[in-house]
Amino acid sequence: MLNPASSTTAKYEFYDNGDVASVSSQINQQYRVTAGGSLSGSIRVPGDKSISHRSIMLGALAEGTTEVTGFLEGEDALATLAAFRAMGVDIEGPDKGKVTIHGVGMHGLKAPEHDLYVGNSGTSIRLLSGLLAGQSFDVTMTGDQSLSGRPMRRVTDPLALMGANIESHDGKPPLTIHGVTDLKAIDYPLPMASAQVKSCLLLAGMYAQGKTSVTEPAPTRDHTERMLTGMGYPVEVNGNQISIVGGGTLKATQIDVPADISSATFFMVGASIAPGSDITLLHVGINPTRIGVINILRLMGADISLANERITGGEPVADIRVRYAPLKGINIPEEQVPLAIDEFPALFIAAACAEGETLLTGAEELRVKESDRIQVMADGLQALGVDAKPTADGIRITGGKIGAGEVHSHSDHRIAMSFAMAALRAEGTIVIHDTANVATSFPGFVELAASCGLHIELNHD
């Protein structure tokens, strides 16, 4: 039974058994953002999506009770939470970011009574594929239209080498995982820089006989490694090779989830492009594998300073102050690409406001995110009169004027929020269609952005 529970910030529905389903795709929402304004104030954006997912996954498998604070109450992380409830884990919350997970131990998960619906969430389906491959039961994971078109062979191929038995639909979801209890360790060179694939294999490696190693072509976010270590499960890191030995255990802990640098990015870009802006983003995760956006914006001339740098729950955090500064176009260094992989839609808006040309290369992964972020951003920028030329693995953007116009987010949360910030420098109103999926990662975006000075209004299409 579904009990609709909607707010202006997140759109999801709860089943009687505590399950939750995303309904963003059923809602036609648009943003209407009036041109001009600047961003100011001191704000805390919602919790880190990647860390929130992992807190549920590892907390569920731990021995004892894990207390999480700062948890992201967005649809993606809630989909992971619902999946573990459906597998018999007692989870309290979320209540104002607080979640209490009563861990069931490494072998305590139970077969769910129904398919696990993970909505828009690539992190849920890819990490869970690894975690579930070595269970003693079968499970099917389904997703929304966008997720159902995303590539899964990147996880099913290496898992098959470990002896997993997974059915997909031509390499795409739904995925049916037939649990096996004799996974073998592998030594796997990752074909692409992907934290999701790396994490999937490390999670499967906990259930495999022997030592599983993954070698990354470039560093990617290391939240899984940090959280495993923090919960007492040894992880060996040798340069770009990460290894885990099967058969270990996890100990419950306290996890303080920092604010998500990917969500802070919209405000960092907004403040950088809007004259008069001065904004401080509080308690933001500044893990070195996530700070590509700061590095790239600084190369473009942005005025960004960090204060109160500290470590919380094994993750570095800081308050980030951003003041308006004129930006210039750059060639984005390719080594920064995996460190800023979710931030490019917003960075393209910065490029459109910069003097000269910005060139991105080596970013073909952007074509298989929640949307084809190269094409969708190029289409939107062109609709606003910006000179943006997509290439196979990136884009070339010449800074200049941003006109008024209408753009489509293609149900991609980060596209919607990026174009909302573009209005700060536009010549007229920007209307963004299909924005409900912002609830996957940033509940309360409209209210928070409006409170800082963005002239944004939420309408129904």
Ligand code: S3P
């Ligand atoms: C994530 C890894 C990245 C990122 C995604 C979250 C994670 O995906 O784009 O939003 O939590 O591990 P890839 O590993 O596919 O690059």
